[in-house]
Amino acid sequence: xxxxxxxxxxxxxxxxxxxxxxxxxxxxxxxxxxxxxxxxxxxxxxxxxxxxxxxxxxxxxxxxxxxxxxxxxxxxxxxxxxxxxxxxxxxxxxxxxxxxxxxxxxxxxxxxxxxxxxxxxxxxxxxxxxxxxxxxxxxxxxxxxxxxxxxxxxxxxxxxxxxxxxxxxxxxxxxxxxxxxxxxxxxxxxxxxxxxxxxxxxxxxxxxxxxxxxxxxxxxxxxxxxxxxxxxxxxxxxxxxxxxxxxxxxxxxxxxxxxxxxxxxxxxxxxxxxxxxxxxxxxxxxxxxxxxxxxxxxxxxxxxxxxxxxxxxxxxxxx
Numbered sequence: 001x002x003x004x005x006x007x008x009x010x011x012x013x014x015x016x017x018x019x020x021x022x023x024x025x026x027x028x029x030x031x032x033x034x035x036x037x038x039x040x041x042x043x044x045x046x047x048x049x050x051x052x053x054x055x056x057x058x059x060x061x062x063x064x065x066x067x068x069x070x071x072x073x074x075x076x077x078x079x080x081x082x083x084x085x086x087x088x089x090x091x092x093x094x095x096x097x098x099x100x101x102x103x104x105x106x107x108x109x110x111x112x113x114x115x116x117x118x119x120x121x122x123x124x125x126x127x128x129x130x131x132x133x134x135x136x137x138x139x140x141x142x143x144x145x146x147x148x149x150x151x152x153x154x155x156x157x158x159x160x161x162x163x164x165x166x167x168x169x170x171x172x173x174x175x176x177x178x179x180x181x182x183x184x185x186x187x188x189x190x191x192x193x194x195x196x197x198x199x200x201x202x203x204x205x206x207x208x209x210x211x212x213x214x215x216x217x218x219x220x221x222x223x224x225x226x227x228x229x230x231x232x233x234x235x236x237x238x239x240x241x242x243x244x245x246x247x248x249x250x251x252x253x254x255x256x257x258x259x260x261x262x263x264x265x266x267x268x269x270x271x272x273x274x275x276x277x278x279x280x281x282x283x284x285x286x287x288x289x290x291x292x293x294x295x296x297x298x299x300x301x302x303x304x305x306x307x308x309x310x311x312x313x314x315x316x317x318x319x
Contacts, residue, residue, distance in 0.1 A: 019051065022066045026073045031119050032145050033077040034084075035097030035130050037304055043080070047073045067156075074142055074160045081138035092227025094235065096294045097130040098301040099280045102262035121265035124149045127282035127294050130264070132182045136175050143168045144175035184286040192285040193260070193267040199283075199290065200258045200269055206250055208243050215239035216289040226298030229278075242293065253278075270305065277305040 023044060030040035047069055051059065062068045088095045100119055123129060124145070133141055139161055146152040146160065147168070154165040154172075161168055186192070195214060202210035221242045225231025236242050250256065256278075259270045263282040271279035280302060284292035296302065 093233040096224040140175040143171035196267040211243035221293040223295045
């Protein structure tokens with residue numbers, strides 16, 4: 001069977017470009033549903049495999065190929081989310097969604113990746129939002145993302161989730177309540193960036209008092225090492241404990257270089273050793289102090305920061 005990656009497929013299939021143009025939208029959907037770019041790419045690959053497993057007659061009988069691809073990808077994600085809890089129970093330590101960089105901050109000298117594989121950085125992918133999504137049931141997450149983010153009517157969501165439109169409306173409403181309960185007023189982006197910069201400088205200066213002053217007294221830090229690198233197996237709670245942990249990291253890695261970067265659309269920090277990214281940290285800054293820190297150290301989740309990147313572009317609605 002001819003696949004999309006084979007030379008000359010464009011000439012054999014005039015509709016290929018239209019089908020492949022949906023790839024960006026599928027990546028956007030799957031990343032929001034799964035919190036992992038690697039898993040999102042696997043979902044998209046499987047979705048296209050199912051499309052090309054059909055005969056030409058079957059493909060031509062589908063009135064809206066883009067909608068068919070989104071439906072199939074959503075159902076694959078729904079199945080994966082159903083087994084994700086069991087997989088994450090076996091995960092070593094805390095699990096954090098895979099962080100994504102901003103398109104203007106690619107590593108110097110890197111070229112752009114496949115222009116079809118792009119993730120839009122908006123409010124639906126900031127780390128605090130993704131963390132709340134993790135608390136939802138699979139059906140809640142899919143119903144909410146499809147309706148509230150991708151603007152699918154509940155009648156279409158119902159066909160994907162396998163429930164009635166009324167039930168899907170309730171699922172999305174429940175998801176919104178979860179988000180509303182977890183959300184706190186955040187400082188303007190410029191203010192957040194200033195606080196993160198001050199945090200970086202205090203870390204570099206090994207100034208424990210400055211670090212503590214920048215942290216909310218009840219702040220929480222979560223570190224994801226995936227069992228591959230050293231990381232706390234449980235959340236670190238309290239400004240002083242977090243500050244001491246940060247300084248211990250500085251002592252353990254004296255050659256660490258800290259860079260101010262955008263992480264999932266918000267001001268964050270990247271730590272490098274000899275030019276290799278070893279940690280990506282996202283921050284939640286309500287008001288004037290840091291409330292949450294999510295630090296990803298699992299090398300498998302840092303691939304977008306070290307490998308050929310995926311350019312980020314505005315999402316367009318394919319519907």
